[in-house]
Amino acid sequence: MKVLVTGATGFVGRALLAHLQTLPQFDVRAAMRSSAVDRLPPASQYVPVGDLDANTDWHAALAGVDAVVHLAARVHVMHEQAQDPLQAFRKVNVEGSVRLAQMAVQAGVQRLVFISSIKVNGESTPAHQPFSETSACAPQDGYSISKLETEQALQGVARSSGLALTILRPPLVYGLGVGANFASLARAVARGTPLPLGRIANQRSLLAVENLVDLITTCLTHPAAAHQTLVVSDGEDLSTTALVQRIARAMDRPAHLLPAPVWMLMGAATLLGQRAAAQRLCGNLQIDSSKARTLLDWNPPVTVDEGLRRALVGYRL
Structure with missing residues (x-):
């Protein structure tokens, strides 16, 4: 299986690449905003794709790919400089992700694993009332709002195309x-x-990053992971x-x-x-991650x- 990993130079991306490279069933390619090869595990295949937005050209990165793990995102900014932070999050996280999904469908990609955030559900839970997949969504900042909107937009692409979408919401x-x-x-x-x-x-x-990487790997091949949202x-x-x-x-x-x-x-x-x-x-x-464990x-x-x-x-x- 040929797998494209976006956000490959990030903390989770590097761990995922290193893990997938040890498994003979996967042929892994990294997509990056720059050619920062020194931040990738040794012997990584990579394709620079530039900034993530509605105009990103994914043709070279998606050629021959069977599945995509989408980690790239605009994350929390300690000293926010954007005049409209929500719009800045939407430009990268929503518009950029939709562009990727649409081009993935055109390229014949069969599966997309999107890493969202538990912040989509909120910032806290009452004692002994954990978040599950049926919990209401209550994002409270620009980042989590954009993650929820990305989930919804990707689900729309999946419904119209048959793309097997899996959404993971980690803490x-x-x-x-x-x-x-x-x-x-x-x-x-x-x-x-x-x-x-x-x-x-x-x-x-x-x-633990090892547990997230293991679940992503499972979702790449498990038939039951398609069209699911999982908290983990x-x-x-x-x-x-x-x-x-x-x-x-x-x-x-x-x-x-x-x-x-x-x-x-x-x-x-x-x-x-x-x-x-x-x-x-x-x-x-x-x-409550019992759904992922059972399903x-x-x-x-x-x-x-x-x-x-x-x-x-x-x-x-």
């Missing part, structure tokens, strides 16, 4: 080389910084306190946790303009502890 994905908030937390633990996170009794779902997680939810403790254990270091009450954390974060970040640390976001007979191959161990190998003494 925070962690693994070797991950950045953003997970990396900041890991650095703090590695430095021995005392963290006021010792009394947080929330529950959050995470996803590791299957073990952790409190923020437990996550810090597991991170410390994975690095063979002590966790320096201060038992600050949640109300104090939220108050301090509000004063510092970081209320949303504090809500992510203190709130619940749980996922595809899929089980995450990597436990949380093993996923953290692999992700944090560079932090250990």
Whole structure:
């Protein structure tokens, strides 16, 4: 099977390419916005395609391809410069994805696996009421709105063409080389910084990159994955306190946790303009991924502890 991976130089894209290259049934090609070959796994086939929008030329990238894994997207921007952020997200994520899907159909591609986000469903869940595939959609920022609109647009292309579309909605994905908030937390633990996170009794779902890559691989060939939307997680939810403790254990270091009450954390974060970040640390976001397990007979191959161990190998003494 000839597979095109978009967003191939990203965190998940690199892991997916490396995995698929070990499997003889797949012939893998990477699509990139530039010729940053040094960011790809060795011996990768690649095709530069330029920026992702309604005018991207996918002809060379799609030639002879049987399936596409679409990871490329405009993601969260720490210091947003766009005058209209929602339109900037739509230009790349919606218009660019529709262009890819339409050209894929014209090129004879049979299957498209689109990586969306659990943020399509919302930013948090009530305790013990996890998101599932039947949960209402409640995106709350430009990124998640554009992801939902992309899902809807791709479903329209699939209905009119017969393209076998699979949509995956992961939560925070962690693994070797991950950045953003997970990396900041890991650095703090590695430095021995005392963290006021010792009394947080929330529950959050995470996803090891190895588990996401394994599920994507399954969806490329499993007949039952066609025309499905699946939410996915590791299957073990952790409190923020437990996550810090597991991170410390994975690095063979002590966790320096201060038992600050949640109300104090939220108050301090509000004063510092970081209320949303504090809500992510203190709130619940749980996922019920039983549909993927039952429908595809899929089980995450990597436990949380093993996923953290692999992700944090560079932090250990």
